[in-house]
Each structure stands twice: as structure tokens, then as C-alpha cells.
Amino acid sequence: MYTLYYAPNTASMVVHLALLEAQAAYRLEKVDFSLRAQKDPAYLALNPQGVVPTLVHEGVAYQETPAILMLLAEHFPDAGLMPAAGSIAHARCREWLFYLSHNLHATYRLWFYPETLGHTELPAALREALQMRMAGFWDFLETHLQNNGPYLCGDQLSVADFYLTVLMRWSRHMPRPATGWRALQQLAARVAQRPSWQLMCERESPEPWHPGAPA
Numbered sequence: 001m002y003t004l005y006y007a008p009n010t011a012s013m014v015v016h017l018a019l020l021e022a023q024a025a026y027r028l029e030k031v032d033f034s035l036r037a038q039k040d041p042a043y044l045a046l047n048p049q050g051v052v053p054t055l056v057h058e059g060v061a062y063q064e065t066p067a068i069l070m071l072l073a074e075h076f077p078d079a080g081l082m083p084a085a086g087s088i089a090h091a092r093c094r095e096w097l098f099y100l101s102h103n104l105h106a107t108y109r110l111w112f113y114p115e116t117l118g119h120t121e122l123p124a125a126l127r128e129a130l131q132m133r134m135a136g137f138w139d140f141l142e143t144h145l146q147n148n149g150p151y152l153c154g155d156q157l158s159v160a161d162f163y164l165t166v167l168m169r170w171s172r173h174m175p176r177p178a179t180g181w182r183a184l185q186q187l188a189a190r191v192a193q194r195p196s197w198q199l200m201c202e203r204e205s206p207e208p209w210h211p212g213a214p215a
């Protein structure tokens with residue numbers, strides 16, 4: 001049995017999706033951000049950074065979204081979460097997980113947590129700089145998907161696509177939402193049509209988001 005410490009609308013969505021896709025037995029434990037529960041000592045004992053997701057399995061608490069996704073792919077090798085272990089495709093998938101975490105996820109943190117940069121609200125110049133950086137990532141991903149898609153690992157859907165879709169979702173209120181890039185929009189539309197996405201939304205009740213229809 002897995003326990004997922006989650007907060008709606010956050011990176012824990014992608015771990016939730018992976019648990020559903022793997023048909024794993026799990027329970028949800030909500031971390032209430034409005035009460036700053038992510039900084040409670042009891043939660044910090046599980047996740048010293050005070051962030052979600054945390055996945056607990058057999059008494060061990062696991063952190064860091066891409067690392068948890070790789071762990072679940074290891075625990076459920078037949079669930080198709082990642083290409084077969086040991087293959088070049090698997091290595092490529094790992095690369096994408098790192099890419100998404102290091103670039104998009106890290107930049108979003110600066111956008112959503114301006115205090116990280118010593119501001120209560122981001123100054124206009126910084127907002128513009130971060131938006132430009134995000135657009136550069138979307139351009140890069142769009143070119144990759146146009147040439148090698150429809151998914152990040154070609155024909156094979158993987159947890160990297162779930163991660164990407166969750167990251168795209170966060171841009172919905174930004175001046176240039178990621179769905180403005182056609183191949184990205186198509187990928188997100190396919191992911192959002194999956195039963196796992198629908199079920200995750202039913203169980204977490206995040207703010208509604210419709211990336212549009214697949215072609």
C-alpha cells in the first residue's frame with residue numbers, strides 16, 4: 001500500500017496519475033497548503049523540504065517527483081510507466097524527467113514562490129524574464145514533439161508525458177499558456193482524455209482545465 005501526500009493543483013498530481021496507471025493500491029493524505037501544513041514538523045519529518053509530493057511505501061518516505069516516478073516504474077515494470085528498463089528508450093525517458101524537473105519545474109517555482117527571490121511580488125522585469133524562459137522551453141519541446149512525437153518518447157506514452165501535461169496545466173493563467181503550442185496541446189489533450197486523468201481529477205478536485213480536443 002502506498003500513501004501519497006498531495007495538494008490539489010500541484011506536482012503530486014503526476015504521482016497520483018502514475019499510481020492510477022499502475023493500478024497500485026494507495027491512499028491519499030491531503031497536505032493543506034492554506035494551513036501551511038507542508039511546514040508542520042510532522043510533515044517535515046517525511047519531507048524536510050516541506051513540499052509535495054511525498055510517497056510513503058513500507059515505512060519509507062520518498063521525495064522528488066521524477067525520482068518517485070522512476071521508483072514506481074521500477075515497482076510496476078509491466079504498467080508501461082516508462083519504456084523497458086535497460087533500453088535506450090528508458091534512458092531517453094529518464095533524460096526527459098530530468099529536463100522537465102530541472103528546467104520547467106524549477107522555473108515555475110520562481111514564478112509561484114517569489115519569496116525564493118526575496119520578493120513578495122515579482123517585479124515586472126523578472127516576470128518578463130521568466131516568461132521568456134518558459135517560452136524557450138515550450139519552443140524546444142514543441143520542436144522535439146513535431147519531429148519525434150507524438151509523445152516525448154516517440155510512440156510510447158510514459159510518465160514523462162504526464163509530468164509535462166501537469167507542468168503545462170500550470171501555465172493556464174499565464175500570458176502565454178503552453179496549449180498555444182500545437183504539438184504540446186495535442187499531447188496534453190490525449191493525456192487529459194485518459195481514465196487516469198479523469199479519476200485523478202475526481203479524487204483531487206483541482207481547478208478545472210481543458211487543454212482542448214485531440215485532432
Ligand SMILES: N[C@@H](CCC(=O)N[C@@H](CS)C(=O)NCC(=O)O)C(=O)O
Nearest residue numbers: 010011038050051052053064065066
Ligand atoms: N523538487 C520538488 C519540488 C516540489 C514542489 O515544488 N512542490 C510544490 C508544489 S508543486 C510545493 O510543495 N510547494 C509548497 C511550498 O513550497 O511551500 C519535486 O520535484 O518534488
